[in-house]
Amino acid sequence: MKNDLPDRRERAGLSQADLAEAVGVTRQTINAIERDRYDPSLDLAFELAAHFDCRIEDIFTPD
Amino acid sequence: MSVSQTGFTRQTYERTVYAVVGVGIFGLLAGLLLDQQVAGTAVYLVGCWVGGAIAVLAPKFTDATLQDERDNDLHNHASGLTMRIAMLVGISVIPALYVLDAGGYVELTATVWGGVWVASALFLLYGVCFGVVQRRR
Numbered sequence: 476m477k478n479d480l481p482d483r484r485e486r487a488g489l490s491q492a493d494l495a496e497a498v499g500v501t502r503q504t505i506n507a508i509e510r511d512r513y514d515p516s517l518d519l520a521f522e523l524a525a526h527f528d529c530r531i532e533d534i535f536t537p538d
Numbered sequence: 539m540s541v542s543q544t545g546f547t548r549q550t551y552e553r554t555v556y557a558v559v560g561v562g563i564f565g566l567l568a569g570l571l572l573d574q575q576v577a578g579t580a581v582y583l584v585g586c587w588v589g590g591a592i593a594v595l596a597p598k599f600t601d602a603t604l605q606d607e608r609d610n611d612l613h614n615h616a617s618g619l620t621m622r623i624a625m626l627v628g629i630s631v632i633p634a635l636y637v638l639d640a641g642g643y644v645e646l647t648a649t650v651w652g653g654v655w656v657a658s659a660l661f662l663l664y665g666v667c668f669g670v671v672q673r674r675r
Contacts, residue, residue: 500606501548507608516607 498522551604559589
């Protein structure tokens with residue numbers, strides 16, 4: 476899946492570590508998601524969407 | 539005070555576990571080299587048990603995220619890949635070894651038989667674990 480997580484995170488003024496701590500995962504996981512090397516679980520996708528106050532499909536789109 | 543408040547981060551966690559287990563392995567090798575096998579084995583066992591205890595228990599006693607879903611995903615993929623390779627090699631090699639040994643074409647050493655038994659036990663354990671996981675889902 477593609478995602479616009481880096482843009483959203485930077486617009487929010489967050490580092491990868493900040494976002495990781497906010498959604499309860501490691502910084503390496505956020506980094507892997509942003510580089511399209513790891514597709515998050517549905518739980519984590521919901522957490523991210525809730526954090527940015529948007530829908531999952533606003534962040535993630537199929538390849 | 540939680541562990542995270544003491545600064546126990548993921549990096550510290552990984553380094554601590556690797557360091558403790560590393561000391562154990564170093565102790566074992568040193569024991570072999572210095573002809574102090576019992577002492578070396580003791581250091582190895584302590585290192586493995588303490589390292590294992592930290593690896594298992596630390597995530598339970600901290601608010602810091604030491605492991606997450608990606609770690610589990612990596613573990614599952616690595617385990618699956620390991621078993622696929624072991625099964626591919628095992629299934630193609632072990633029956634052939636049995637037949638060649640039974641036919642008197644080769645004589646398998648005790649070491650090779652040990653490997654065959656270990657591989658067989660691994661496949662059996664995998665089958666049991668697969669059945670348990672399947673029943674629980």
